[in-house]
Amino acid sequence: MALDGKTAVVTGAARGIGYAYCRRLAADGAHVVAVDIEDPADGVRQLTGTGDKLGLVCDISEPAQVDTVVGTVLDRYGRCDILVNNAGVFPFTDLDHVTIELWRTVQAVNVEAILLFAQAFAPGMRAAGWGRIVNTGSGITLTQNRDLAYLTSKGTVHALTRALANELGESGVTVNAIAPGLVATEGFLGRARTNGPSAEEVIARTTAVQTIKRHSVPADLGNALAFLVSDDADFITGQILHVDGGVTRTGA
Numbered sequence: 001m002a003l004d005g006k007t008a009v010v011t012g013a014a015r016g017i018g019y020a021y022c023r024r025l026a027a028d029g030a031h032v033v034a035v036d037i038e039d040p041a042d043g044v045r046q047l048t049g050t051g052d053k054l055g056l057v058c059d060i061s062e063p064a065q066v067d068t069v070v071g072t073v074l075d076r077y078g079r080c081d082i083l084v085n086n087a088g089v090f091p092f093t094d095l096d097h098v099t100i101e102l103w104r105t106v107q108a109v110n111v112e113a114i115l116l117f118a119q120a121f122a123p124g125m126r127a128a129g130w131g132r133i134v135n136t137g138s139g140i141t142l143t144q145n146r147d148l149a150y151l152t153s154k155g156t157v158h159a160l161t162r163a164l165a166n167e168l169g170e171s172g173v174t175v176n177a178i179a180p181g182l183v184a185t186e187g188f189l190g191r192a193r194t195n196g197p198s199a200e201e202v203i204a205r206t207t208a209v210q211t212i213k214r215h216s217v218p219a220d221l222g223n224a225l226a227f228l229v230s231d232d233a234d235f236i237t238g239q240i241l242h243v244d245g246g247v248t249r250t251g252a
C-alpha cells in the first residue's frame, strides 16, 4: 500500500470532507488518527485498510487540547508523517453581523490550529526528511462572498500554507492546500440561514457555473489528497489546489 507505515492525523474528521480524507488515507494503508470536537469513534470503526485507527476528541481551538493530541500521537507512533488540517467553522459573518468573539473563534479553528499542529509535528517530519502537510483552504477567497471572518480565515490559510512551505521545503516536507468549491456536507447544509438563497439554491447555482456539471462530493477531495501526500507529488509545495469542477475559472 502506498502509505504503509505512515501516520496521518486529520482534524475535523468525524464527518464531511475530513471523514472522506480518513477513508482514503486508511484505504491507502496509513495509520489514521481522526481528531474532532465530536467523538469520531463511529466513523473510525468503519474505516478499512491495514493500518491502525484511532479517534480522539479535541477542540482544536484550545491549545492545551491540541497538546494532548500531539502527545498521544507521538507516544503511540513516534511522529506524524501526514498532517491534514481540515477542521473549519463557517458561520455567516457579514460586516453588519460579525462580532469580535465570532471573528476570533473562526480564526482560532480555521487558522491558529494549523500553526499549533504544524509546530508540534514539523520537527519529527524534518528529522525523518519526509512529511506532508495539507491544509483546507477554500475557493471562496476568489468570490464576491461577504462572510468576512470565514473568507479572511481561508485567505490566511492560503498564505500560511505558502509560508510553511517556505520553512519546510529543504527538509523534504511539502505543504499544500486543497481548496474545495461547494460540497454539500452536513456542515454546509446545517448552516443557519436567516435570509438569502436556500442551500439547495446555492448548490444549483454553483453547479450551473462549474465547468463539470455535477455536485462535488467529499471523495473528490480525498482523491486530491491521495495525490498530494504521495511521492508522485514530492516536487509540489506551497500550492493551492482548487478542486471545484472548474468553478473558480468563472469567478462566480
Ligand code: NAP
Pocket: 011, 012, 013, 014, 015, 016, 017, 018, 035, 036, 037, 038, 058, 059, 060, 061, 086, 087, 088, 089, 090, 109, 136, 137, 138, 139, 140, 179, 180, 181, 182, 183, 184, 185, 186, 187, 188
Ligand atoms: P463539516 O461537515 O462541518 O465538518 C467539519 C468537522 O470539523 C465537524 O465534525 C466539526 O464538528 C469539526 N469541528 C468544528 N470545529 C472544531 C473544533 N474546534 N475542533 C475540532 N473539530 C471541529 O465541514 P466540511 O464541509 O466537511 O468542511 C471541512 C473543511 O472544508 C472546512 O475547513 C471548510 O471550511 C472547508 N470547506 C468546505 C466547503 C464546503 O462546501 N463544504 C467548501 C470550501 C471549504 P461539529 O460537528 O461539532 O461542527
